[in-house]
Amino acid sequence: MERSSGSRDAGPAVTPVAVVLPAGGSGERLGGATPKQFCAVQGRPLVSYTVRAMERISWISNIIVVVSPENIETMKSIIEKYGHKRVVTVKGGITRHRSIFNGLKVFVENEFSNHLLQKPEVVIIHDAVRPFVEEDILSKVVMAAKEHGAAGAIRPLVSTVIASAADGCLDHSLERARYRASEMPQAFLFDIIYEAYQQCTDYDLDYGTECLHLALKYCKTNAKLVEGTADLWKVTYKRDLYAAESIIKDNLSQQVCVITDVKEAVAQIGFRLHESLKSQVKVEAISVSLSRNDSHLQNIFSGQCYNFVCINDKKYAIQETQQLVDMLEKSNLPLLYPVVLILMHLDISEDISFSIGMEELTRIKKFAGEMKKKNILVYGLLVQYKLLQFVAHFRHCV
Numbered sequence: 001m002e003r004s005s006g007s008r009d010a011g012p013a014v015t016p017v018a019v020v021l022p023a024g025g026s027g028e029r030l031g032g033a034t035p036k037q038f039c040a041v042q043g044r045p046l047v048s049y050t051v052r053a054m055e056r057i058s059w060i061s062n063i064i065v066v067v068s069p070e071n072i073e074t075m076k077s078i079i080e081k082y083g084h085k086r087v088v089t090v091k092g093g094i095t096r097h098r099s100i101f102n103g104l105k106v107f108v109e110n111e112f113s114n115h116l117l118q119k120p121e122v123v124i125i126h127d128a129v130r131p132f133v134e135e136d137i138l139s140k141v142v143m144a145a146k147e148h149g150a151a152g153a154i155r156p157l158v159s160t161v162i163a164s165a166a167d168g169c170l171d172h173s174l175e176r177a178r179y180r181a182s183e184m185p186q187a188f189l190f191d192i193i194y195e196a197y198q199q200c201t202d203y204d205l206d207y208g209t210e211c212l213h214l215a216l217k218y219c220k221t222n223a224k225l226v227e228g229t230a231d232l233w234k235v236t237y238k239r240d241l242y243a244a245e246s247i248i249k250d251n252l253s254q255q256v257c258v259i260t261d262v263k264e265a266v267a268q269i270g271f272r273l274h275e276s277l278k279s280q281v282k283v284e285a286i287s288v289s290l291s292r293n294d295s296h297l298q299n300i301f302s303g304q305c306y307n308f309v310c311i312n313d314k315k316y317a318i319q320e321t322q323q324l325v326d327m328l329e330k331s332n333l334p335l336l337y338p339v340v341l342i343l344m345h346l347d348i349s350e351d352i353s354f355s356i357g358m359e360e361l362t363r364i365k366k367f368a369g370e371m372k373k374k375n376i377l378v379y380g381l382l383v384q385y386k387l388l389q390f391v392a393h394f395r396h397c398v
């Protein structure tokens with residue numbers, strides 16, 4: 001068992017909760033030499049998106065990623081490269097159920113870990129190849145599991161399920177409206193699902209596909225079924241990778257990182273901009289200070305943010321911007337898609353006219369031209385800060 005370090009925010013009501021992400025399959029249906037969980041989507045392995053979706057939730061304590069023995073090193077390098085926190089890697093088994101069981105064992109069996117992790121009250125099981133899982137559904141299945149012992153996300157069936165007879169002809173069909181597709185995430189009281197796995201037969205472990213079924217069969221726990229969203233689907237075939245890539249691109253276009261230096265006036269504008277962006281539909285804003293925080297910025301770059309607003313009050317900010325571009329280029333961000341860099345120059349001089357000169361503007365224009373060749377689109381904005389304060393004050397008064 002290998003563990004990556006990292007701190008955790010104080011969590012809300014539902015603690016302690018851990019996650020097991022089975023990622024030990026070979027992806028036969030997708031084809032190709034690389035198992036689908038390690039396939040690059042926008043330059044980043046699929047499993048990294050799923051881990052990211054989990055680690056950004058503060059009430060999740062540990063994320064157990066179960067991978068096949070030959071991929072332990074690959075997973076460790078992904079954790080390091082993308083700075084994943086609270087992640088433990090565990091060796092998987094030859095079937096999904098066996099992998100999940102190994103993942104659960106790290107909380108109870110010494111032989112599976114150097115130091116036992118704290119046994120959670122609730123454990124979430126989620127396929128590593130379902131990257132678009134949101135906090136809302138995770139929280140719903142956890143709450144339902146606390147009440148019912150087990151819970152899982154479901155979706156309406158797309159096609160009708162039929163059974164064929166021995167001669168290959170139709171035997172019977174199911175009434176589609178009465179059935180649901182069982183998806184992930186699922187959540188369980190830890191003791192229930194662990195007990196169920198302990199009682200499983202080899203047949204269950206080798207041929208079973210449904211964790212909720214194990215809880216019912218061995219612990220008489222009727223799972224609560226929770227309606228999930230359409231993007232919980234599992235990457236299974238090659239076309240799913242293309243679909244995942246489109247969704248990820250769309251999500252990335254909705255993220256913006258606001259970068260300021262530490263000066264009060266600048267940080268204040270950054271904060272206001274952040275607040276106002278946050279209130280926009282679907283815009284996810286991150287704020288970061290440029291000063292002394294290179295590793296944090298580096299994380300954001302490798303976290304694949306493509307839109308940046310850099311606020312400064314310096315007359316000659318090109319040097320700083322160049323520093324940002326260098327960091328961007330050094331990061332893992334594939335510059336196949338344009339990065340948008342908006343330079344916002346705050347003019348805090350008393351002078352009502354903009355104090356930035358033509359010379360500087362020409363310099364910025366030239367810089368933007370050079371950046372365009374690298375697929376980085378630079379835009380400049382001049383803002384008269386005193387005037388802004390005045391306008392804000394004026395608005396407040398009327």
Ligand SMILES: Nc1ccn([C@@H]2O[C@H](COP(=O)(O)OP(=O)(O)OP(=O)(O)O)[C@@H](O)[C@H]2O)c(=O)n1
Binds near residue numbers: 023025037235
């Ligand atoms: N021995 C296995 C088999 C599967 N899984 C994981 O279980 C999840 C869902 O399984 P599935 O989509 O069937 O993945 P594969 O088994 O890799 O795909 P295929 O059936 O096409 O080979 C995946 O994250 C997969 O990596 C696992 O942890 N251990």
Ligand SMILES: O=C(CO)[C@H](O)[C@H](O)COP(=O)(O)O
Binds near residue numbers: 183184210
């Ligand atoms: O949906 C699921 C649980 O109900 C699982 O993701 C699914 O059963 C995995 O099965 P397979 O490995 O055969 O794709």
